[in-house]
Amino acid sequence: MKQDLDRLMAERDIDAFVVEGPDGLESANPDYAYFVGARHLPGLVLKRRGAPAMLLHGVMERQAAAETGLVLIPRDRWDMRAIRAALPDPLAAQVEYRRQMFTELGIVGRVACYGSVKAGPHLALWQALAARMPELTVVAELEGSILDVARATKDDDEIAAMRRVGRKTAEVVASVVACIRAGRERDGVVVDATGEPITIGRIRGLIGRELAARQLEAGHTIFAQGSDAGLPHALGRDAEALRPGTAIVFDIFPREVGGYYHDMTRTFAIGHAPPMLQRAYDEVMGAYGLVIGELEVGAPTRVYQELVCRYFEERGHATVATTYPLEEGYVHSLGHGLGLEVHEDPRMSTLNDRGEVLAPGTVVTIEPGLYYPSRGFGVRIEDTWYVTADGQFENLTSFPKDLVIPLEG
Amino acid sequence: MKQDLDRLMAERDIDAFVVEGPDGLESANPDYAYFVGARHLPGLVLKRRGAPAMLLHGVMERQAAAETGLVLIPRDRWDMRAIRAALPDPLAAQVEYRRQMFTELGIVGRVACYGSVKAGPHLALWQALAARMPELTVVAELEGSILDVARATKDDDEIAAMRRVGRKTAEVVASVVACIRAGRERDGVVVDATGEPITIGRIRGLIGRELAARQLEAGHTIFAQGSDAGLPHALGRDAEALRPGTAIVFDIFPREVGGYYHDMTRTFAIGHAPPMLQRAYDEVMGAYGLVIGELEVGAPTRVYQELVCRYFEERGHATVATTYPLEEGYVHSLGHGLGLEVHEDPRMSTLNDRGEVLAPGTVVTIEPGLYYPSRGFGVRIEDTWYVTADGQFENLTSFPKDLVIPLEG
Known part of the structure; x- marks a missing residue:
């Protein structure tokens, strides 16, 4: 501070x-x-x-x-x-x-x-x-x-700003889910009430308008479908129509103009989830829950990355704990601090660990994921967490974690 | 290039x-x-x-x-x-x-x-x-x-992008003018059809939406009224309602996300212009026209700043040619290169001159102004100009330069 x-x-x-x-x-x-x-x-x-x-x-x-x-x-x-x-x-x-x-x-x-x-x-x-x-x-x-x-530990004014941008970000994501939910399936793609296919580009336009209406800016929102969802930083292709039963990784990290960031990711499958995707999703949710259950003030951040690597390896996934760089499996670190930058101290990593701990005032993302571009999917779940001054953990990302978005149009 | x-x-x-x-x-x-x-x-x-x-x-x-x-x-x-x-x-x-x-x-x-x-x-x-x-x-x-x-000289691809962002910027400004024009005067402020005062904050919201709809981003648009218009970099106060007969400096410099900038400024008076403002406006337009008439490929950029300083001094205004820093009169330099940055080479200045010239491919702003915050006004007119490969001058800012916006609501 x-x-x-x-x-x-x-x-x-x-x-x-x-x-x-x-x-x-x-x-x-x-x-x-x-x-x-x-x-x-x-x-x-x-x-x-x-x-x-x-x-x-x-x-x-x-x-x-x-x-x-x-x-x-x-x-x-x-x-x-x-x-x-x-x-x-x-x-x-x-x-x-x-x-x-x-x-x-x-x-x-x-x-x-x-x-x-x-x-x-x-x-x-x-x-x-x-x-x-x-x-x-x-x-x-x-x-x-x-x-x-x-900067790695935030004071009350900074947290007030970060709570606000977290709420606004969840509203933007909710508007995207509502837009998809109002669609229906036709010829293997999602269409709107007029029968027009809903493309990633159209979703991106909606995101842009919803951000602007809340004085938020976001450089590079990820809305990646299918095998693109298996590349953690692929942004998604605007010309693609949304396809039911296909993994969509939606990672959005806006900030108030010149101010504090929020960072959240949801993985969606429209209409239904194929079993392979559902199983990976359940495992990522398991890793997420495992970390949240073990969060402790003052703990070294690296232990959580180790925990998640062990968890995924026990379930047969390759991880960066044993292979680096890695293209399939759990290919990145667990999270990162954020504030005035989308990536700042502390890191939740073993590769770059400098002995950082979860000090009171810290804000970090928790974002386990599994990536299988060769099988046409990827999964990531991410919330932004705050270690309060009195040693509690507060989730700044208030949004449900449902994989399937039912089509109701 | x-x-x-x-x-x-x-x-x-x-x-x-x-x-x-x-x-x-x-x-x-x-x-x-x-x-x-x-x-x-x-x-x-x-x-x-x-x-x-x-x-x-x-x-x-x-x-x-x-x-x-x-x-x-x-x-x-x-x-x-x-x-x-x-x-x-x-x-x-x-x-x-x-x-x-x-x-x-x-x-x-x-x-x-x-x-x-x-x-x-x-x-x-x-x-x-x-x-x-x-x-x-x-x-x-x-x-x-x-x-x-x-970077100071642009190739055809870069100019194509700069023409595009220039067109989009003019559209954004046109939508603001249309919004004001549809208003009417009541109790000394401009109100909309429902009688609600039109504030600078509302104009700023409109600008944000119009930018977002065109995939443009703009950090700090200036929409400054009255004495704020007399401070070249004051942004304007969102809570203020627009006031007829008052100088408004509207300086907007958006870019396509991560891409090329445009930069333009217009000065407006709603309904009518008081004589003092009209006179200053005419003088700034005179300076602008003088520069445009003298533009020549290969000419040193500093001569245009010297020209404008002489022109304003002959008309009784203090300028940075004789007093620096200066708070009232012609207080800044004539312009700057722009491209991937809103300020880049070449400069159109005498203070920082490095012998730059108007080489083919150069894109510069021409933006004379007069500032009298103590008298409650300022004036600036700015277009973005391109020196073509074959030595012509092309104005990338296609928007009229009318001081008065009539109220038609």
């Missing part, structure tokens, strides 16, 4: 940090959004240990800047025009501008850098800055940074 | 480049989208000079990877599990994985890095990589990289 930042900085001997907020990346800059929210507000967040975070902003954005509640620093406090006149080389000018700024604001010592950036320009700037400012040591962390750690 | 890449690499003595495509940033990773399109496809683009671009991808994304047309390299060709077993330190393991990959694929010599990344992890990885691989020299460019230069 944000309140942990000073403690984390002290533990790692970090004197200050900088979060880059360049124009154009704000929609995918979770570190920056953590401080400024879902605003279009190019700038820079700067924080010294023990002091409140500051926001460097332009004069044109002063209205949005004032709404953040951060300590405001106008960008033009240092005269870029004069610096450019003195230093025609653009890199030298940028470095001098930052040197003046960092020096005056006390951003020296061991300084960490965060935020989403353009690779080349950021590397050029920070390498030159470190060379120019011997009093500054750049702290670059591959993973598990103090912001990653702080 | 993409076809220029090998020439640009040779000119700058770059042997290879890497475009990072980390999970979660694809929606704001224009360098990566330039190669893989609007796909959810975590991976890495690698290109040696004189060889086709390669895509490193995961087994779960093989379907989307195959659609890119790039040379496919499965991520698991190098055994991360074995590397991790040998090198428990995550950074050392990542470096070793990349070392093996770069060595085998010939990504050595002077290697540039591009793409949108997380600041800390990217810095950590590339610094360690450079230390571990003496045969690799990292080329980090602050601005004007070979990808920036290539």
Whole structure:
């Protein structure tokens, strides 16, 4: 949580940090959004240990800047025009501008850098800055940074937002189920009341409208049928009509614009489920239930992945515990943290485990699945779970887990 | 254009480049989208000079990877599990994985890095990589990289996409104008047929639906009224009802999901325009027309900003040519390139000028404006222009520039 930042900085001997907020990346800059929210507000967040975070902003954005509640620093406090006149080389000018700024604001010592950036320009700037400012040591962390750690546990305001997007997401899924349910079968496909086939593209259009009506955005919703459902990240083919008795994996991960994500998956069979699909579905539900029954505050996340791999292997499925990479069977990890990113800490994995635990405030997905593209199906079930401050587990995904959608049209 | 890449690499003595495509940033990773399109496809683009671009991808994304047309390299060709077993330190393991990959694929010599990344992890990885691989020299460019230069001129496929999003954007704006036009005045605000005030929030909802219906996304549409219209980047207040005779700046910059942007601005006055607003509007239209009349292939972009500053100063307005930063008058630059980013090369500016010219293939906005928040108004007019391959200028924004929207309800 944000309140942990000073403690984390002290533990790692970090004197200050900088979060880059360049124009154009704000929609995918979770570190920056953590401080400024879902605003279009190019700038820079700067924080010294023990002091409140500051926001460097332009004069044109002063209205949005004032709404953040951060300590405001106008960008033009240092005269870029004069610096450019003195230093025609653009890199030298940028470095001098930052040197003046960092020096005056006390951003020296061991300084960490965060935020989403353009690779080349950021590397050029920070390498030159470190060379120019011997009093500054750049702290670059591959993973598990103090912001990653702080963001992995959510405070009450963040959870309120995550509950809200969870409710809205369930409404969107419900509208899709209602649309399918109102159909009927004709010539092996699902058609609407007018006899028109219901295609995946049409479902995708419905999803788009239902999301927009709730101020949600979702980049890449998965609505994959048949053998596509057996490829965990195949999106589905818009031209395909829905087919009764065929596996459909529907994985949707929307967020409020610039805000917090939800992530849920349902597997459907329209009208009826063939026995092979039903058996796989029951096994995935068994794995899901097994994990939920064992959830414990403070437990290492890796044990749940191990549990599910054992469970599936006992039932004759290949898993990533013994073969990696794997194309059929249980081919991925059990889940992931989510918040301002759809994938963030902690991981629910054995391959990339760093000793993460289910700390109070954690939000993770639980999403076991079985994939058999060669047999024309895949199954995945996913809910988003929250470890409450007092050590309970709350399911943020409130939606039934019925495999079959009956046709009532 | 993409076809220029090998020439640009040779000119700058770059042997290879890497475009990072980390999970979660694809929606704001224009360098990566330039190669893989609007796909959810975590991976890495690698290109040696004189060889086709390669895509490193995961087994779960093989379907989307195959659609890119790039040379496919499965991520698991190098055994991360074995590397991790040998090198428990995550950074050392990542470096070793990349070392093996770069060595085998010939990504050595002077290697540039591009793409949108997380600041800390990217810095950590590339610094360690450079230390571990003496045969690799990292080329980090602050601005004007070979990808920036290539992307600044569009090929026919890109222009086809930009024309399409321009048409769709004009349709969205037309639907907003139609909604306002159908209203009437009551008690100083605009109301609909049922007598309900039309608020900015309602207009924003309409914009969202019209965008979604066309598979467009727009982060932060500006619909700012009165003194907010005088702040170039104020978004407008949703709770405000529309007021006749008040300046409204409507600046909309949508893109097809993960694709190309359009950018247009109109200034409206509902019912009637007060003389002060009308005069400023006429002057901004005068500046716009002056620029369009002088557009010339190969001309330096800065001359147009100089032209507009002179024009406004002759008419008694302060401009950024003489005062910077500036809060009232002509407070910004004339425009910017756009494509996969809403702001990209070239700039139409004097402050940041790097000698850019209007090369064939360039797409730029032309957007003069006047801002007087203290007098309760602002004006901006913006179209997106394309310099055709044979040296003509094509306006990609096909929408009238009428200040007054009459009330017909």
